Amino acid sequence: MSVLLIEPFYGGSHKQLMDLLQEELQEDCVLCTLPAKKWHWKARTSALYFMQTVPTSSNYRFMPEHKLARLEKVIGVKRNGDAYQSEGLPGQQESRAVMKTIDAHPESGLCELQPGLCTTQHEGLPSPAAAPVQAEAPERTNPCQGEDKQHLTFNLSNILSGLDYQQRPLHIAWPHRWEHDKDPETFFKVLMKLKEQDLPFHVSVLGETFSEIPDIFSEAREVLGSSVLHWGYLPSKDDYFRALCTADVVISTAKHEFFGVAMIEAVHCGCYPLCPKALVYPEIFPAEYLYSTPEQLFKRLQNFCKRPDIVRRHLYKGETAGFSWAALGSKFRSLLAAEPREDL
Structure with a gap:
């Protein structure tokens, strides 16, 4: 063959x-x-x-x-x-x-x-x-490529190491391409609204970048300020999975998605998924993890920011083993x- x-x-x-x-x-x-x-x-x-x-x-x-x-x-x-x-x-x-x-x-x-x-x-x-x-x-381009890679790789651990696990702010991950079909505008507008209400959270924006980056990324980086734990593509798989393993919630705001490997990987690393009730997501994720509007996404995150322990105790109710190569x-x-x- x-x-x-x-x-x-x-x-x-x-x-x-x-x-x-x-x-x-x-x-x-x-x-x-x-x-x-x-x-x-x-x-x-x-x-x-x-x-x-x-x-x-x-x-x-x-x-x-x-x-x-x-x-x-x-x-x-x-x-x-x-x-x-x-x-x-x-x-x-x-x-x-x-x-x-x-x-x-x-x-x-x-x-x-x-x-x-x-x-x-x-x-x-x-x-x-x-x-x-x-x-x-x-x-591939990385907006952080001029910075020291070692600092980027271990900055996350250094920030979190002095905090008791249950006392840490909610850690939100967004591991998607920095392009319009992933709808970063909706994602960052929700986070900016959380920031306006002084709700505690951290965010890691881990997706891959190309030559054209939507303007919302530079605007969001400035507004979110100290809430950002990591900002930029991680070429090392180990570093990438380590970042996902420290996150509590993984979010998709995609307008175009046939499967969503990044979401499945994040769930496998222990993240609580929040996905649009559209595209392929209802075929993969139970209804509990789906939202219909940006307002619903905001309310879910608002509750999680106030009680991150709820997310950290949660056991995913779906199944990911069926998507493995085995x-x-x-x-x-x-x-x-x-x-x-x-x-x-």
């Missing part, structure tokens, strides 16, 4: 899943990716890029005979031994002309390629590669090894 994995948004939880599959499948896995930037643009254009870049192979381009015949007829793909080759795909000549023009300008930041994986480092569609190639993971690994392997069906 050979498996072709295609990921046009190679970052965060997407990258985590792809890396896990590649590690577990090892030599049977070919991974082709694009950087984790501009999700909507990738959704519209990545298929065109991968169509021209992914090398053909009979090992993973499983198709029923009737679909192969249709493909030959419509776009001129013909079998050549055990592989397939394309002949004049629609628009291919035009796109090659465009790529040639782009490639003439090295300052545009086009692919610096390395063997092993198929990835590019820019937002356009580069000229097709002859074989899978690998680039480094997408560049539970799902065999299902992934069975799915990826399945023979093609005529109804696909």
